[in-house]
Amino acid sequence: MASLFDQYEQASSRKPKTFTQRQAMPEPIATGFINARLEDDTPVFNKQRINFNPPDPITHLCVCNNFLVMAMSTNILLRIDLEHPDTPDEVELPRTANDKVYSMFLDPTGHHLIISMNSQENYYLPKSSKKARQLSKMKGHLIDSIGWNRQNTNNTSTSAILLGTSRGLIFEAEIVSGEERGFFQGSLEQYCKQLFSLSRDKTEPVTGLEFEKMTSSLNEYKYFIIATTPGRLYQFIGTIPSSTEPPMFTHVFQDYEDVPERFLELPGNFGYSKLLMYHAKFREQPRSFAWMTGPGVYHGSIDYTGASGQDSVTVETKLMPYPNDEGDRPVPPMSIVLTEFHVLILFPDKLKAMCVLNDQLIYDDTFTDRFGKLLGLCKDPLKGTIWAYTNQAVFKYKVIRESRDVWQMYLDVENFEAAKNYCKDNPANMDRVLTKEAEYNFKNKNFGKSALLYAQTQNSFEEIALKFIQVDEKNALKSFLIKKLSGLRPQDKTQMTMIVTWLVEIYLNQLGILKEQEKQQDISENYQDLQDEFQKFLAQTKVKECVDGNRNTIYDLIASHGDVEDMVYFAVLMKDFERVIGHHLQHEQYDKALEVLVKQPDKELLYKFSPLLMQNIPELTVDAWINTGRNLDPKRLIPALVQYDHLKYKTQGNAAIRYLEFCVQTLDCQEQSIHNYLLSLYAKLKPEQLMTYLNFQGQESDSVCYDLKYALRLCAEHKHQRACVHIYSTMGLYEEAVDLALKFDVELAKQNANKPSEEGGSDAEELRKKLWLRIARHVVEEEKDIKRAMEFLHECDLLKIEDILPFFPDFVTIDHFKDAICTSLQEYNQHIESLKEEMEEATESAKDIRGEIQAFRNKYAFVKGQDKCSSCNFPLMTRNFYLFPCMHRFHTDCLVAEVTPYLTSAKRSQVIELQRRLGTHDGSSPSTPAQGKGQSLKVELDELVAGECVFCGDYMIRNIDKPFIDPAEYSEVISSWE
């Protein structure tokens, strides 16, 4: 795109030397940073020429918000919207004889253009219109500078702006170009009031005018106004109430009215100067300012906190002299542009960029006079692009990542904070900054901080560790290691383990030394908090999981330091309870071992150490077991429970009983060996508990948890008969239970006798009868009195007199039995009576049902001629049909067709068979003798087919829940439809 003489011109321009400071000779591989920086950096400022040839020479150029306005010597304004540069539009300025554009100002949003002509005529051109209207109020004034109001966004009025004239007068104006009031007339009425005149003694033009809102409380705004004349800088600070209508700066100025003017004067003025503000983003407050003066660029930053006195907002101001490359005389610069870190200075034939931080010349760009002299330099406040123009050409400068070397400068002046946040993106530089900072801290003796910083840097671990070891700073080394540890990635476990081991060793040393010291005098709390720190260190998860791989080394370490409770703590931490318990057991602290045992989750240890504990502290052990309760498997505890020769260890026995009871009652554990053992303990130690236990166990055999046979043998040999009876009855051996019970008390036998009832229907009845008979026989045979036999009869409803009569010896007198016999005979009688009339009404109902059947025969069905067959809707009378009492009528073949799918296959074949025979049968002429057989076939067929009506019989009901598509062929039906 650039023509060849552009290249030649570029080549000739001795391509701008960008002075980056000499980089250090290539250090060896800095620790751990291979800079794989692939593309070398583009220079901060690179220029390109806009290929635009102005129709006639350019006198002034302004760019704001991508809106470029060029004033040409023929008083034609060329406006180009940079987004769509293809439609530049020209604005003709009303041209009187030979006066030119004196100056041109474009507001930051690019909507308002103010032009002042040599003939002191000032024009206003809004972006939206093509006709420049003249500012009549400003007639007779040459405008040198305008302070635009950055807050205003509406593009029809400029709102309050400040105008600086060549006579040092400051005006406040607001130009509203509203065509929204009616049609076709519009004097842009503006108000402009002279606020202040700077030139008290001699008249000097106001070359720079900027104002900005400082803090704003709710009803009043604080503004600062900076005005510069060539050689003087004026600052005006004032508050205006928020509700003032324009002119709103007047009483900022009038309290500067009669005080002697305060300004900052710099000598050597060449008649003009520029004041520039830099603000990071468009609408926010400017952060730094640059003022082009005689000796150099006076720059500083603006602070709104009022740090530097209440009537100046400039702080850390410095004068940066112009770089004049040696030899030729200093030519005054034409204009400057301020960026975040650099100041661009424009000279008639070259452009220089200085870094404000360290006054270094970074960029020097000389122009050939092919395009004429450089006229001006301006920066787009919104877009931040920098434009330089000659009267034939326009150049654009791009600033790329100017903050790249800033960190280096801050580093040299040792403010590490600033350096850090300028090299955030480049860890190598970051690392260098941190190293410098660490060394700096190391030199003036605060080792702790430097240790932390060293830990963050990449340089070699050994070197730093040795440094701290040399200056014998254990704590610094410790914090360094800890920091390093936290910086390690979880998967390089080796390093972690090493550091942790070493740290443990260091802690133990310090603990050891502290323990030594406090044996003399008792400054023990820092031993205590060192110990806490150590324990905290051990407790943290990183440490935990990398030591649990090699806990023996830690054990050896701690063991070699011999402080036991750390070892215990560590063991606890490592959940290595076995060691803890073993340790307690060795020192016979059984209760301590117990509570450790109780606290720890591993049950195996409990089973392992229980026998020992049980021997020594049976009560506590049992309590411990009881407390752990549910999740102990009592079966494993049995070896702990068994003692030989119970008498010596009665306490153990009772404790065992207590625990087993606990198992049985609260845990209701079903384990047979538990119950057997408990049973045997009861049988030996507490026979009286036996029955309560047996009763507690309940009656039916498959829900008792003890071995019935074993229990039986046990009770049998310890002579617990009641228990035996109980066991027999649970075993369901009621005969033996009753026989045994009859030996010692009959009541028990009675209870047992009517036990077998609930299950199993009839033969339980007779079993009970047998049992009661046995009791009755026993009652009758042993004690011979009949009365007891009689009232024995009453209490049991199963036995009647005739059951027990045969047990009586052959008696001849009736007198005891008479009424017993009579009662039973009576109830037989009325039982017979009740049966009789039950039979009576059964016959009754049978007779009249028989009657109904007879009567049903001559009910009739009324078939109308054009009745339709209920299934095929054809007229019924055409074929032979069936008539159902529920008013449904079917043709015979329709009925057969309907019924067959419901019939079972056997019946179906029968039907077909019958039909075939019937078919053959009445094919031959109806000979009278065969009538019978045909008739019987018909009857069978009717029986099968017309047994009940299809629509309202069982068939219909049964296929209520039959699916329409029956599942067998469901899939292919669906697939055929799919």
Next chain:
Amino acid sequence: MALISADWNPLGEVFYRKHELYTMEWSDLVDLNKFVVAAAPYGGPIALIRDENKFVRVQGATKPIIYIYSASGIELSAIRWNSGHVIAMGWSVTEDLLCIQDDGVVLVYDIFGTFKRTFSMGQEAKDTKVIECKIFNSFNGTGIAVVTSTYRIFIINNVDDPRIRRLAEVPGLNKPPSSWAIINHERQSRALVAKDAELYLVDHGGQYTEQHPDVKTTVNSFVEMSVSVNNKYLALFSDTGLLWIGSSDLSRMYCEFDTKSPSRPLQLSWCGTGAVVGQWENIVLMVGPGKDWVKYSFDGPVHMVPEIDGLRIISKTTHEFLQKVPAVTEDIFKIGSMSPGAMLFEASREFQRGSQRADEYIRMIPDIGRAVEECIEAAGEEHEPSKQQLLLRAASFGKCFLTDIQPESFVNMCQMLRVLNNIHDYKLAIPLTKTQLEQLTVPVLIDRLVLRRQYCLAIRICQYLNIPEADGASRILAHWACYKVQQTHVDDELVATAIANKLGDTPGVSYSEIANKAIECGRTELAIRLLDFEPKAAEQVPLLMKMKRDTNALYKSIESGDTDLMYTVILHLKEIMPLGDFLMTIRTHPIAHALYLQFCREENKEMLRELYYQEDNFQQEANCRVVESYGEERLEVKLTSLVAAQDAYTKSKNEWAARQTEEQVKLLKYQRRLEEELNRQYMDLSLHQTMYKLTMEANHKLAESLRKEFKVPDRRFWWLRVNALCESNDWTELEKFSKSKKSPIGYEPFVDGCIKYGNRHEATKYLPKVSQENKVNCYIKVGQLDQAAEFAFLQKSIDDLNIVQQKCGPMNRATVEKIQTMKAQLQTKR
């Protein structure tokens, strides 16, 4: 008996029962408190979308998916939701899934997740973002009501034609309404909006009326309200836990129940019309109008779907149905109820068990008819088939004891139960109850089955219920065919054969619209195959043409015998085919060929001409040329075309025609020469007229030369001269002509000619030369009656005398007596 009424729980003096419809098939991939559930009434599908405000939406994570499950939890389809944030989902009456986004755009999907259409709730809703919305059933379909962030309510009464109307502003509503509901009274739907304690009834007519429900206790805001399905009752829930139940127009208050629960119910809806069910965390409270309540507790969240006769409760594992125990069921199964139905049921149970107490129960029933009726009714109300069978068995048992019975109710109930059980089946999962089916009506059910692509089942049901063919089976078959057509992944042959042998020849299904559908989804091959089955040619052909199958379109149209089909095909062929092989294809079909000829005859003739020329049909070609010759006004063009016609005739070996043409050419040349010499109009006259005109203009030599030239037979020539001379009134020439030689036509024409043109006495000159037997007629024509009589007398013919006599009018009486005397003389001599 006890077992049945076990799970009824009493609500005042009515009972409510809850039983399990399905265990949900969607096992654990769904848990309800992560999803917003939208379930359709009438046993419709359930749509689930992940509940946004329960999740912090990890942006860029997966897009929410709308799962559509059937009522039994079988996944019907899943829609990957990739547009906008869904505020609410709902089902319309035609079972379309309505998804309302927060910018008011409503997307309509059908059951299978295919996107149907979209419409928006208006510009304002889009700008101001919809915060809440409700889908309600208005009188003609489903409506949508939305509340925008500016607290305006926009309503659409019918999603099919989405006319948005804005309800009136609620005055002073500057925060979202605490609760609102849509009530539609006689055909117009209003919104009942609760602004804390005040209730406003707003409608789109712009005015709002503040309602004052008579609430006894003070409430400071109504946080929930719900309208019963039939829009008659309203339940209001206040933040103090007060549940107010009253009529929907707020005129009557049935009860105020204090639930004492501070939090607003997750869901408040009506169970039928008798109870209000509110659902909180794990408990579902059912409150009846009589201030009595039942509490069900569910572990985990449930979603309640109001039905007209109950409430479907969808929980994570089961799908249950809560409903009022119908009166008949109550009478029958209530413990110790003596109603005839219960007795009959008891009797039948005894009978099944084979004990004879059945007889006693039967006798105890006062009238068995009602008992049977009750059992049939109750069977309808039961959900389990086994219980239905028990009741129906009881009914049929009772029926035996009845004499004149109406079996229809039994049969209908059985049929309906079978249908219900089938659709209730978990594969299909449309859990309808009898009342719902009656409400829904069977045709609607069938449409829904069709909608779910259960064509086979729908057809079986139609056949089973004997629904007439036309709007049952064939309609379903048509739907199925269209659906089959849309299945692009099946190859055309299979589709066509499947459709053909499935549809077979059921009347009422037209293949053409199925073919149309096939064309719509671009399967032309299929459409063609389908069209072969279409007997009606009129529809076959345009579709074939639309699919660029012109030859067999032509072929079909020919064998259909419908010419205008042939025309369309031919014309269509004409402009898409190059002329050459268009003619080739036409020629293969003679009928089409003839038709096209006839068409050319109308349209453009030279196309016709070189058609004939190409076919060597010189005959016709000549005719065309002759016709053209009349179209030409310049002579030599006429002559050229005539000459061309002439040699066409010769080529067709038709000498006669050829000679006539060249004679005509000669005649035309003559006439042209005559025109130049005499400056008269002779063109296009026939030879005869030319000579006639020539003789009339008295240039006889030309007429003579023409006569010799064209060999006019002289009989004709005499007639011509006589008529021409008479007409042109120069009798001298006539007289000379008559004397020139003996006339081949006799002399009457001379007499007739003179008479016709008016001078009689000229005619008398030719009288003597008239032949004997016509002399009498001539005299009569001339008017000399007495000479006629004398001549007749000389001929002695009485007939002639009679003819003369009857020509005599009243004023020549004398001749009449002479004729009578002559007649008398003639008769005496004989």
